[in-house]
Amino acid sequence: MSNPIEVKATLQPAYDHIIVGGGVAADKAARAIREVAPDASVLIISDISDGPLYRPGLSKDLWLKPNAELDSIDLATKENTGAELLLGTRVTALDPKGHTVTTADGQQVGYGKLLLATGASARHIGTPDDERIVYYRNADDYRHLRSMVSEGTRVAIVGGGYIASEMAAGLAAVGADVSVHFPGKRILEQMFPDSITGHLSKLYESKGVSLNGDFFLDSLSAGEKLVLKSTSGDEVVADVVVLGLGAAPNIQLAEEAGLTLEMGGVLVDETLATSAPDIYAAGDIATYDDPILGRRRVEHMAMAERSGDTAGRTMAGERTEYRYTPLFWSDLFDDGYEAVGETRTNHRVEEHWNDEHTAAVLYYLDDNDVVRGVLLWNTWDSVPKAREVMAASKEGKLAASELAGQITPGG
Template sequence: MQDFRYLILGGGMAADAAARGIREFDSDGSIAIISNDVDEPYTRPALSKKLWTDPSFGQDDNYLSTVADTWAQLHLGTEATSVDAEAKTVTASDGEYSFEKLLFVTGGQPKQIDLAEGQRVVYFRRFDDYRRLLEFAGRNLNVAVIGGGFIGTELAAALVQNTTNTTLLFDDETLCGSVFPPDLADHFHQLYRDQGVTLVPGTKVSGGRAEGQHVELDYGDGTHEFDAVVVGLGIDPSTALAEKAGIAVDDGITVDGSLQTSHPDIYAAGDVAHYPDRILGRQRVEHVDNATQMGTVAGRIMAGSDETYTHTPYFYTNVFDFGYQAVGTLSSDLQTIEDWQKPQTEGAVYYLNDEGRVQGVLLVNLDGGLDTARAILAEDWPHSRSDLVSRLP
């Protein structure tokens, strides 16, 4: 049995942030991080952004120096198989652990289709997936990207900018049409076409198979052949371990404002945590701002802080010359009020429910404004166009 004051299950950015948060209040308590990844903690957003577009930023630059900075023991390639919440023990593939405080930052697993993962089929999530996909970039090969959300659009932009014949397959009739108002979606769609991405809208891939040096995908009018396929359809939260331990789950591991689960001394943070946002209500957020902010607060609370998690996270993307930041819910099913300085290239979009209350704020190519956006979201009353236009700098 290996004994630790703090045991962290999961090795992503939330784990790194938690270890740093612990060290703010406890300089010498023992920390162990159990990760089934093959890499030490790294910056996940760079896997679909900076590593593809910034020649000065290499793979070694992407690691977070968790062990050097926090003195945590890192157990890579290790699978936690069971948690005994009452006995405060964890069974893993390399042995038994005991803990005083336990943190779940288990993240999630990529959503699957009927297509087996392999050397030419990448379900994109980890650093190792980036390295595998990189083998097919820069060689004028034909690569299909499945999914029109954050990961899919970022990977399509990354590949086409690295001398790769890129095809993007997605459900919407217009790229991001379920998220952006029509004119902005049209602009975004055309941006990808202008950059050389082949767009296949209104398409759901039913499955496929690897055949020798190619991958066949089934969609539309038949079977289509590519040199490689990358799938970016989001994740399913990894809750099985917590649920088996008798810890409450509901679209993630349920936590209170102190990030504590239904069991004392056991916490959750990051992509897997279903938490009470002070503005938006119960949320589970799969973005880096939430992972780092929540991980840090979880670590501090485990080490003795009496704070609660009050941060409302933002999310962002950068593709080609188009970048945005957003807070709250973005959906074309909501009413929108647009406030453009330069149509579809610089400005803000507000998303409102049927009662006129703001549910989300999108900032397109704007610096700053997130705090104002959060303040607007917290205003629990109906808003008109005159209330919102020119509110943001």
């Protein structure tokens, strides 16, 4: 895939369906619309300069697989759906009454049905405007970061969560000298108990990644080298800094249009319809009623895929309900996991390991001993069973004392 260029298309006055956003949810929605209503016109407007990509590849395959290129994660949305793509273009206004959107270059376009799939943006803090400081989120960020990293490049990652853990593994795999700096005691401690974080600490260090807890960033200065200073006065010198501080949902367009918001997202019903007629929301920004966990908002790939498909089908005339508890997953060097629900260590965690202590099933229980999340550590093909356990626990059909043996670790 060559570097994209911004294309100013000549648009129709109106489309049957407009999708605002250029990620996986947009791709899935366009595919569903095409399947249900082959003759419908579809326009995808995205402020990103690439068409929809399989986003997990940006922090996984492109770093971990030899010779992997951006083409390998391109979803080929236009070719597979016939949708018109308007890239590198921001939608600045949404008029629910007039059924129109307005772009930054002044184009106004009408719609029959609209999907907001605007995703989330990397959280920013006050940092110098320097190309060596990267907030990692999209393909342009990948191109830029990859161009600066080679064998021995000193890369400091700030953050101890999901994206920081994956980027540390990926950058180490291509030979960078990686250090990770985070305020907690151990990386991913908000998700994993000591049994796993202790293992990960040893694993990352064995791969040459330096993990530095109790690091509270005070300042980041850009001179000949980048210098990070902690609140305790410690300094870290780096060639490149990657900031992995989480993401914020892109809900400004919905908010300004008067759509109902809740839990930091756009509130939707069982068909992913918003409070405004003919407007739907999917992916990171959708606040919905999970059939097991209740009202929540989820920023993971499975959510984007399934909700995009559901919204597209309903928009095209095939009413479909979103009744789904999404999973998420990651690979960390030679280990991997799949998980469902609230895998947070502020819940009580019950651990079940195999005899070799290489695989585990972890249950996350609330104060009422109801299972709110399941983590499958090096345990595969068990997500459906994990959902069954959570549903049975919620309904009072499975006691906490009966969890042992429900899922076999390492299965």
